[in-house]
Amino acid sequence: MLLDLTERETQSDFDKMDTYLKTIEEEDFDCWWYARQVESGMIPACQFVKNAIARERAKLSDPNCLYYFDPHPGFRFFAFCRHFYHLKGDKGGTPFILAPWQIWVFSMLLGWKNKEGQYKDKRQYKVTYLEVPRGSGKSAMMGLFGLFMLSMDGEWEPEVYVAATKKDQANLIFNSVVRQVEFPANKKIIQHIKVRRKREYLISTKLQGGTFKSLSKDSKSFDGMNIHCALVDEIHAHPDSEIWDVLSSGSNKRAQSLMVGITTAGTNFSNFGFQQSTYMKKLLRGDFHDDETFACVWTIDKGDDLYTEDTWIKANPSWWTSAINHTKFANAIERTRNWPETKAETFTKLLNIWYQSSDKWLAPEKVAACNDLTIPEEQFKDIPCIIGVDLGWTEDMTALVNVYERIEKEAEGVFRKHYYVYPRFFSPSRLVASGSKPKYTMWEKDGLLETMPGDTIDYEVLQEMIFKEFRSHRVIETAFDRWNGHQMMTNIQNQFGRDAVSQINQSMGGLNDASKFFKRLVLEQRIHFHHDILVWNCVNAVVRVGNGGLILVDKDPGAPQDKIDGLKATLNALERFMIRNGSNGDAWEAIMI
Known part of the structure; x- marks a missing residue:
């Protein structure tokens, strides 16, 4: 034996x-x-x-x-x-x-x-x-x-x-x-x-x-x-x-x-x-x-x-029993120190690490670690909620996200704010049925993507969904891109008051603080969600840096099919939380890009 x-x-x-x-x-x-x-x-x-x-x-x-x-x-x-x-x-x-x-x-x-x-x-x-x-x-x-x-x-x-x-x-x-x-x-x-x-x-x-x-x-x-x-x-x-x-x-x-x-x-x-x-x-x-x-x-x-x-x-379970050349293996790993463009191929194939090598803004493994939310949204119904809205193109994808802020005990005597994100995504049914976007078809089948009849997103249906959220949850406001959805914003204000809508400037610098705060939350695992489309949005994002270090989170111009709608909606909501928390809040601590 x-x-x-x-x-x-x-x-x-x-x-x-x-x-x-x-x-x-x-x-x-x-x-x-x-x-x-x-x-x-x-x-x-x-x-x-x-x-x-x-x-x-x-x-x-x-x-x-x-x-x-x-x-x-x-x-x-x-x-x-x-x-x-x-x-x-x-x-x-x-x-x-x-x-x-x-x-x-x-x-x-x-x-x-x-x-x-x-x-x-x-x-x-x-x-x-x-x-x-x-x-x-x-x-x-x-x-x-x-x-x-x-x-x-x-x-x-x-x-x-x-x-x-x-x-x-x-x-x-x-x-x-x-x-x-x-x-x-x-x-x-x-x-x-x-x-x-x-x-x-x-x-x-x-x-x-x-x-x-x-x-x-x-x-x-x-x-x-x-x-x-x-x-x-x-x-x-x-x-x-x-x-x-x-x-x-x-x-x-x-x-x-x-x-x-x-x-x-x-x-x-x-x-x-x-x-x-x-x-x-x-x-x-x-x-x-x-x-x-x-x-x-x-x-x-x-x-x-x-x-x-x-x-x-x-x-490598076959390190000693296969034909792996240990010297070549070591040289390939060592090469990544000076040639970072080889990391993706080397780390995935030799160390079995999921790795994305690009100029993307967020490390995919860090985003994946935040995709851990198991708490039903109903447990937050009495906690203040801000709805982030990104209407996108009516013929493609639109996102609504409910974002909740709650103080959690992280260790003895240590309490910090955590954010809980519950997104919903919508696309026209004909776009999904066409098969031109296989991911959309898969997400619809998995219950992650909701479809609306026809070729476009029906803003009136979205508006009714937002109205319903105001009535069933403690929604304190909605946060829109200032250039889209004017009629919807007006209708929400008519129903729930002027303070029910905030318009967010999504140009360079407009979401600078919220974007840097979001990255910090991801790195510290203080933002939580459970949605593959939102993960996709996050890993698609690139960042453009302007004067004075201001940043703009954007789609990759080389991959226009890779959407970031859910991420932008989340940033809208975070921007409003930061403003409500004031300059003494934890949100305003310095952070690197």
């Missing part, structure tokens, strides 16, 4: 392990070895990995757990893999031995089963999400897993798919499987599996009549699928949830179908990939329960030194 490490892992430890695993039998198979080494600190890992392990461990000791663990399927996949060979790179021609972290992952997603009910003895997990850096061997690993699900999972006529946004990306995994099937040394174990070529490659098995195909967004074969296993590659590159949703729908017809998403981190904080990553990290933090989803994310922890090997090992 493989012994636990007593000192921090080294290359020689994993060389010995590789030799041992080539001949290990099932009675000595230990699928929890990796988990124990992480728990003991012998293998460095980030908090998300530790939480993922704790989540699985807890079920073992819970007498009321609805699931039981069967280690046999994990060993079957491990044993299946070692009959194959690495077919490229420095390891080419050597047996394919799963790394300890891979053994643990596949043992978990295959081994947990339902104790009772309609799906007794069927797998617990329907969805798996893995976020790992480049160099972790994910293409070869996932390719063999797809082949295993095609030929060894006991399913009749299994349909296995690998999907990505582009055909070339989907084929990275699929072609690795084709090469394995056609490699002469593998013929004995998979003699019943064939590769056929019509218009494109198709892998099929004679035993249960299964098929394995690759798909991309431009594929014409998305209809009528009855999926047993879907492998979705590089989710960070998916602009929307279309592919995931279609595959998920096609996997609902079988008792233990499996969706597997695998990706590195990315640079787009407004697409489906980042939404998935955020969801999975919240699951691992314990913010909610989702018993059908297994997730694990290998990255670094907040405050880690990016330029030390300990941090690199933490983010």
